[in-house]
Amino acid sequence: MRKLPLSLTINGETHELLAEPHHPLLEVLRTQLGLIGTKENCLEGECGVCTVLLDGMAVNSCLLLAAQCQGRRIVTIEGLGGPETLHPLQETFVEHGAVQCGYCIPGMILAAKAYLDQNPEPTEGEIREALSGNLCRCTGYQKILDAVLAAAGVLAPMR
Amino acid sequence: MAPELRVVGKPLPRVDAYGKVTGKTVYAADFTLPGMLFGKVLRGTEPHARIVRIDARRALTLPGVRAVISAADVADVRYGGALKDETVFAREKVRYVGQPVAAVAAATSEAAEAALAAIDVVYDPLPAVFDVEGALAPGAPLVHEAWETYSAIPILYREGNICNRARILAGDVERGLAEADRVFEHRFTTRMVHQGYTEPRAAVAAWDSAGQVTVWSNTQLPFEVQNTLAEILQLPPSRIRILVPGIGGGFGGKLRVGVEHFAALLARKTGRPVRVITTSEEELTAAYPRQGTIVELKTGVTRDGRLTGKQGRIFFDTGAFAGSGPGVASVATLILAGPYCIPNLHLEGYAVYTNKTNCGSFRAPSGPQANFAVESQMDIIADALGMDPLDLRLRNIVREGDEGPTGQLLTGVGLEECLRRAADAIGWNDRRPGPSRGKGIACGWWTTTGGSSGVYVKINPDGTVALNTGAAEIGTGALTGAAQVLAEQLSVELSDINLVSADTYSTPFDFGAQGSRTAFSVGNACRAAAADLRRQLFALASRQLGVEPDALELRERHVVAGGKRVSLADLSRLSQQSGGGLIAHGTFIAPPTPYDTKRVEAHVYPAFHSPSFHAHAVDLAVDPETGEVTLHRYVVAQDVGFALNPTYVEGQIEGGVAQGVGQALSEEIVYENGRVVNPNLTDYKMPTTLDLPRIESILVQHPSAVGPYGAKGVGEPPNIEPPAAVANAVAAAIGVRITSLPITAEKIVMALRKETP
Structure with a gap:
């Protein structure tokens, strides 16, 4: 199969690359660009560990073709913050003990960000709805919910 | 006066938190090496069949394919834990759908997939056994005809499809049951469930020029995997290096060699690094899930609620290989006794071969299955005697200085406090607060291995x-x-x-x-x-x-x-x-826990070290039209000895309950005639954010004499009681007792309509 030349904007940086037309964004992020913060598991849109932001919306990168992402803004966990400049969600996830094995956490944080960006003052029930596509097997979700509620409190006055 | 503690006991952030929230932590599934090939495993498609022929010639001609290996390419060794019955690839016959038959290495994952599809395997089907009853029936086909030739630790009791029968015998159970005013006999069943870690099992292997292999793996037991690979590869352990990067959850599912051996063998064959990672389908058809069980209990009790004797048997459907079965069947007998003082016991745990995937260890192996039966029956007994289920438990529980079922001396026993505090927190005095609403309680004990x-x-x-x-x-x-x-x-x-x-x-x-x-x-x-x-x-x-x-x-x-x-x-x-x-x-090394050796037979785990005690209480509602269960509140009082870090102790409790609620209400690997019909995360239903209430943790602290600052093991216990607590609350809510897991909406509706499935 002929590879497609693609121009992808990821974390504010433009990448020119060749990708198989049928390759999902997840494959390109992890294999071609080394952005391994986006995780791989079920590959059929059930678990949410591969969640990234596409024009600000949380999407499963395992189901999205890389070719569909041209001209759109992609944000991965690597684009959210680093050790020096943590996003408030990253801070509250640490503070509230929301992280155990951590494998679901990049997707969880990005799903939470997408939701808080649209709904800055959510109820716990709304956060539960927003994160219901992201499986976590370690935490029972409770401290994740605490962290997202706390981040909403931090973020709201900044808007 | 003891100095004030500065660090232990404090809710400090975990040391690896920042790497995980920034996506910097490298997990085994993320690990790559230059020049790495992709390995995939061809899995058997028959539950029990003779392999007539494996033909990989066509696969080897496909672009990018570097190697195909099968049983003929590996040393003829059997490995395993207590019982060595497993092989890398099926040899002569397959024993379950999903058993590895061959493996390929190719330049891309897609080329490896294509190669799998191009391998021809011809099977000659054999009669199979799909459940415990079938496997124990007279004249049942043997899953392993040559079982007697396998090496095993000498204490196991084995016979045909039984790969261990562990026993606890205490007092005189006949007398105990004769002394009772009432004898209760019940049967319970549970189904196979998966650990559900979000990171698949993964390994990358590379050989160096000196003939040493390095494997990056997400195993929970690097030293055991090193030894198992030494057996498989026929090398001294020192020539095998296991490194563990980040692990995306294990819960017991990543204890034993999983894909490391395929990666190592393919890397040796090709001279290139090879990575193998499982798919969700492989996880749900060919991993190390929790065994389904049948539990039979016969319990004698006096009119005033004193337990006089218990006869119990639990049968583990351990699948085509023993896996953790012989040990799990042993541990189960301690759970069948319950955290109760019962003078006369005859308890048996059977691990039984069937033509299904090889079961393993899942957080508190045997705990949820055996506790579901024991604690459901306690409620049935209480109802029959007209007693409050909490009172019946308080009358029989172990307390400081009591004897465990095998004669161990129990110390640091916080069970009464756990039960009372959980009951208080859930509002036990109002057990049926509304129509179709009820509260349930369950308690248990567990070991610190x-x-x-x-x-x-x-x-x-x-x-x-x-x-x-x-x-x-x-x-x-x-x-x-x-x-x-x-x-x-x-x-x-x-x-x-x-x-x-x-x-x-x-x-x-x-x-x-x-x-x-x-x-x-x-x-x-x-x-x-x-x-x-x-x-x-x-x-x-x-x-x-x-x-x-x-x-x-x-x-x-x-x-x-x-x-x-x-x-x-x-x-x-x-x-x-x-x-x-x-x-x-x-x-x-934990000091040995003395017990009465005369009370056990073929028992791999006769006493619980630094035991922990716990009680769970739940408040739920059942929709009588749809059978749907909604959890309103969930309380855990767990005797943790001492909470080294309260945040993560609570985290263990919250996560353990979530997994346990999954097993209670929705999770099941569904087999039909030896084939899994729901091998994907759509149909294997793990709890999401919408399925769980807030979990209220009460940390009870009766210190262990041995643990650091009095700490006891914390991680497994919260997974034990949820099925029983939920079953008891459902019974309180609708007056109907469901004796099989999972307690699905369908089962509830059928029970309410008095229909049988």
Whole structure:
């Protein structure tokens, strides 16, 4: 199969690359660009560990073709913050003990960000709805919910 | 007066949190090497069949395909735990749908997939056994005709499709049942469930020119995988190096060799690094899930609610290979006894071969299945006697100084407090607060598994501390807990500890992340290392400060004596100039727990070390039209001994309950005629954010005499009681008792309509 030349904007940086037309964004992020913060598991849109932001919306990168992402803004966990400049969600996830094995956490944080960006003052029930596509097997979700509620409190006055 | 604690017991953030929230932590599934090939496994498609032919010629001609291997390419060895019955690839016949038959390595994952599809395997089907009853029926086909030739630890009792029968025999059960006013007989069933870790099992293997292989794996037990690979590859263990990067959850599913052997064999064949990672379908058809069970209980009780005797049998459907079955069947008998004083016991645990996937260990192996039966029956008995279920339990539970079922002396027993506090918190005086609404309670006990731990602890010239351990951090925060112990003991902060973990070449031995033991055992090894370092530090400081060593103490990163002080950093530099640096080797092995050897037969795990005790209470509603269960509140009171880090102890409880609620209400690997019909995460239903209430944790602290600061094992217990607590609450809500897991909406509606499935 002929590879497609693609121009992808990821974390504010433009990448020119060749990708198989049928390759999902997840494959390109992890294999071609080394952005391994986006995780791989079920590959059929059930678990949410591969969640990234596409024009600000949380999407499963395992189901999205890389070719569909041209001209759109992609944000991965690597684009959210680093050790020096943590996003408030990253801070509250640490503070509230929301992280155990951590494998679901990049997707969880990005799903939470997408939701808080649209709904800055959510109820716990709304956060539960927003994160219901992201499986976590370690935490029972409770401290994740605490962290997202706390981040909403931090973020709201900044808007 | 004991000095005030600065680090242990505090809700500090875990040491690996920042790497995980920024996506920087490298997990085994993320690990790659230059030139790496992609390995995939061809899995059998028949539950039981003779392999007539494997033809890989066409696959080998496909673009990008570098190797195809099958049984003919590997040494003819059987490996396993208590019983060595497993092979890398099916040899002569397949015994379950999903058994590895061949493996390929190719330049891309897609090329490897294409190669699998191009391998022709011809099977000649054989009669199969799909459940315990079938496997134990007279004249049933044997899953392993040559079972007698397999090597096993000598104590196992084996016969045909039974790969162990463990027993506890105490008192005289006939007499105990004869003394009873009422005898209750019930049968319960549970289904196969998966650990559900979000990171698939993954391994990358590479051989060097000296004939040594390095494997990056997400195993919970690097030293066991090293030994198993040594058997499979026919090499001394020292030529096999296992490194554990980040692990995306394990829950017992990543204990045994999973894909490491395929990666190592394919890498040896191709001369290139090879990575193997499982798919969700492989996870749900060919991993190491929790065994389905049948439990039969016959329990005698006096009119006033005293348990006089119990006869019980639990049958584990362990699948086509023993896996953890022989041990799990043993542990189960201690759970069948319950945390109760019963003078007369005849309890049996059977591990039974069937033509299904090889079952393994899942958080508190045997706990949820056996506890579901025991604690459901306690409620049935209470109802029949007209007693409050809480009162019936309080009348029979073990208390300080009582004897366990095999005669062990029980100490640090916080069970009564757990039961009373859980009941109070849930509002037990109002058990049926509304129509179709009810509350349930269940209690239990569990072990803190032994096994040894070693650590090296080094004090760096900047005063920070390196903790080098062979234990793996699977997400529980156990190594943060151990690091807190070390920081406390050395008068440093948690942020001063640098963790190096799980490299079989260089880290000291550890029995591994299993059995709720890591914080307990590694924490104690840290205490031992810190004691050694104190001696070294005080010897150096004594000369520096001109003070006798016994006048010295550690405080705020310094050795101090009155107004004199010298920093750990200075002492480390001094040692580097004069004595090779400050380092200590700390070790720990839990002391044996004495028990009455005459009470057990073929028993792999006869006593619970530093046992923990717990009670769960739930308040739920059932929709009588749809059968749907909504959990309103969930309370856990767990005797944790001492909470080394309350945040992550709560995290263990919350996560354990979530998994347990999954097993209680929705999770099941569904087999039909030996084939899994729901091998995907759409149809294998794990709880989401919408399926769980807030879980209220009450940390009860009756210290263990052995654990660091009195801590007991924490990780597994919260997974034990949810099925029983939920079943009891459902019964309270609708007056109908469901005796099989999962308690699906369908079962509830059918029970309400008095229909049978």
